[in-house]
Amino acid sequence: MTRPRTLYEKIWDAHVVEQRPDGTCLIFIDRHLVHEVTSPQAFAGLRASGRTVRRPDLTLAVPDHNLPTTARKDAGGNKLPIADPESAAQLAALEKNAPEFGIRYIDAVAPEQGIVHVVGPEQGFSLPGTTIVCGDSHTACHGGIGALAFGIGTSEVEHVLATQTLLLQPAKTMEVRVEGEVGPGVTAKDVILHITGTIGAAGGTGHVIEYTGSAIRALSIEGRLTVSNMAIEGGARAGLIAPDETTLAYLKGRPYAPRGADWDAAVAYWKSLATDPGATYDKTVVIDAADIAPSVTWGTSPEDVVPITGTVPDPASFADPSKQAAAAKSLAYMGLEPGTRMQDVRIENIFIGSCTNSRIEDMRAAAAIVKGRKKADNVKWAIVVPGSGLVKAQAEAEGLDRIFTDAGLEWREPGCSACLAMNPDKVPAGERCASTSNRNFVGRQGPGSRTHLVSPAMAAAAAVTGRLTDVRELMA
Amino acid sequence: MTPIEKVEGRAIPLGLKNVDTDVIIPAHWLKTTSREGMGKGAFETLRADPDNLFDSAEYKGAPILIAGDNFGCGSSREHAAWALGDLGIRVVIAPSYSDIFSGNAVKNGILPVVLPQAAIDRLMEVAQTDPVHVDLDTQTVTTPFQDRFVFEIDPFRKMCLLEGLDEISLTEKSDAAIGAYEAKLDAERPWMRPAA
Structure with missing residues (x-):
């Protein structure tokens, strides 16, 4: 009888091309997602060494990080130029590299464009049991459908483009x-x-x-x-x-997912x-x-989590001296005093979006809270950024865009946006943002920005009250 | 990549834990299509303080950086390794690293040394006044005061660093094995190819 194995071990074992004597394994990569920020140097490397992309059929490129979330086409349907010259150059590089190396490419104005981690599952390009990589740490996302998916650096992007493999140690x-x-x-x-x-x-x-x-x-x-x-x-x-029945129901019929007899074999x-x-x-x-309560972060590490009913912790309350120092630094940056009730923290900016929370269910959850309400006066900037053109279209078909705009929130074009502020969507220095993104690092949403990570429903609640709010109070 | 064996010099006693990649290199520095010149943006938020360690007369150009737990957490941006390299850093010493960062570091000839917190505390003390010596071959960190700390490193990473190895050239030697894997995959699980 074979040794019982975990899901991870089964996927790993099925992808070992070769094992080196030191234990390092050459692992086959089934899907490679590419975006404009971490790929230009990899393509340049291929060009310099005269290499080609081994498996363009397993590679999908889509721009997302730099794209403005304002209109991308003029009234005549023509593509609008990107104002920031550096962003424009990165986007142009991907647009040129993809066809040059024969890679599937979703253009910035295509209806399927979106954040790469929203697009992959949505198109059925990401599948259970596959290995998926992308030059982006939130590639971990695709694990939600049972894929072994992880972020890689640009050298590894080049390695996968050239060989469709990676040299890895088992985790x-x-x-x-x-x-x-x-x-x-x-x-x-x-x-x-x-x-x-x-x-x-x-x-x-x-x-x-x-x-x-x-x-x-x-x-x-x-x-x-x-x-x-x-x-x-x-x-x-x-x-x-x-993967389970929920996964199968989600994937069936998606453009790149297996069909007919292939589907049955895949399911088995x-x-x-x-x-x-x-x-x-x-x-x-x-x-x-x-x-588990509706939760919110108070500091500058995603581990700095308290229930919304909680208070800002005292740095002295941490056992670890280095955490005490880190917490004190975080609170100084965040402009918070120990003991302050999280629900008393006033908010000037709202960001609903990112690869963490920009899918249709997130849009519905946020809309359900703002419906029939108005944005608080002290909230200066509140944007809703759907994760893809398809999410946007679905939300609009359900009338969610109107619910947001009626409440005073802005309804934007898809992209990474204020999650990391590489495009024009930034939180001003010293201001707070209730954000559905994934990182509250120093300067993450713009230099000096102060991020509180929350769910879409909680971000919506903060939008209408102007402070961090227990969403349950608005659900009655 | 430049091979690395022995590094001696001043060590920047940063010491902080959870130093994330947005601190090492903020996102606006990522809008480039080259790997060059990233040192200017390295630790930008910390260096906004005129009394920062990185630009002090004592530590400017130091080849070693000492940090706390979970160094390089966050983004997969290799720009973090490029920024450290461009700043002149060849070795980072910390109790732990994010998995993606330590891989990126090695691919750029930067040695991530793992040592327990007690050793870090001692090195932070030495670094205030004296240089630190790192030897990859013997896997040791030593000081002028007879301190000697032995560190572990994955043998494959050690070889890559000592030889300045290009991984793609190495993997290309396995071309036949990759081809055989692809053929087997097509035969056993043909549905793995994207349908459209």
Whole structure:
């Protein structure tokens, strides 16, 4: 009898091309997603060494980081120029490199354009049991459909383009099991914020995290993508959620997903991937779903999480001296005093979007809160950025765009936007943003910006009250 | 990539934990199509302080950086490694690193040394006044005061760093094995190819 294996071990084993004597493995990569920021130097490297792309059929390029979220076409349907010359140059490089190397390319004005981690699953390009890489750490996202997906640097992008493989050491395995039912107002984002607060920003370093338990199984694919997206915020290069009926229902009929007899063969294979009974993980963390509240960050690390009903912690309350120092620095940057109730923190900016929270379910959750309400006067800037052109179209078909604009929020074109502020969408220095993105790092949303990570429903609640707010108060 | 074996010099005693890639190189420095000149943007927010370590007479151009847990967490941007390299840093010493950063560092000839916090604390003390010596071949960090700390490193990474190896050329030697894998995959799981 073969040894019981975890989901991670099964996917890993199925992708070993070669094992070196020192244990390093040459791993085959099934899907390579490419965007404009981390690829130009890789294409330049290929050109300089006279190399080609080994498997253009397994590679998909889409621009997302630099694109403005304002109109991309004029009234006549012509593409508008990109004002920032550096952004324009990066976008132009991808537009030129993709056809030159024979790669599938979704143009900035194509209806399918969007954030690469929204587009992959949406197009059925990302599939369970595949290895997926992209020069972006939030590639972990695709683990939500059961793919072994992780971010890589530009040297690795070039390596995958040239060889369709990577040289890797196997990771350790970690199970994060969330059992029970979450309460009202608690979303997938709150689940992953709570997990990150529990395990810490380095809790998963060296590991691939498999999320298990009834609370994870109960999540939609959108919710699972949100959870796995932030595996990297807990230090794990990849997250995984075993494919099940929810996954199959989501993928069936998508453009790049298998069809007919191929679909049946794929389903049989995907069902064989679940972690075997008796398989062991290197580490297990168990969380009771009932303990998870709508959550919010107070500091500049994604591990700085408290329930919305909580207060800003006192740095002295941390046992670790280096965490005490870090917390004091964070609070100075964030302009917060220990003991302040999170619900008393006033907010000037709202960002609903990013690869973490820009799918249709996120748009619906935010719209449900702002419906019939108005943006608070002290909120100066509130933007809703759908994750893709298809999400945007679906939201508009459901009338969600009108709900947002009636409430005084702006409805934008798809892209990464204010998550990392490479495009013109920035939070001004010294101002706060209730943001559905994934990182609250110093300067992340623009120099001097102060980020509070929240769910889409919580961001919507902050938009209408002008302060961090327990969304449950607006749900009655 | 430049091979690395022995590095001796001043070590910047940064010491902070969770130094993320946005701190190492803010996103607006990523709008480039080259790998060059990234040192100007390295640690921009910290260097806005006129009394920062990086630009001080004592530590300017120092080849070693000492940091706390989880150095390089966050983004996969290799620009973080390019920025450190352009700043002149060849070795980082910390209790732990993000997985993506440590891989990026090695691919750019930067050695990520892992040592326990107690050793970091001692090196932070030495770094205030004296140089630190790092030897990859013997896997040791030593000081002029008889301190000697041994570190572990993955043997493949060690070889890549010592030889300044180009991984793509190495992998190209496995071309036949990759071809065989692709043929087997097409036979056993043909549905793995994108349908459209």
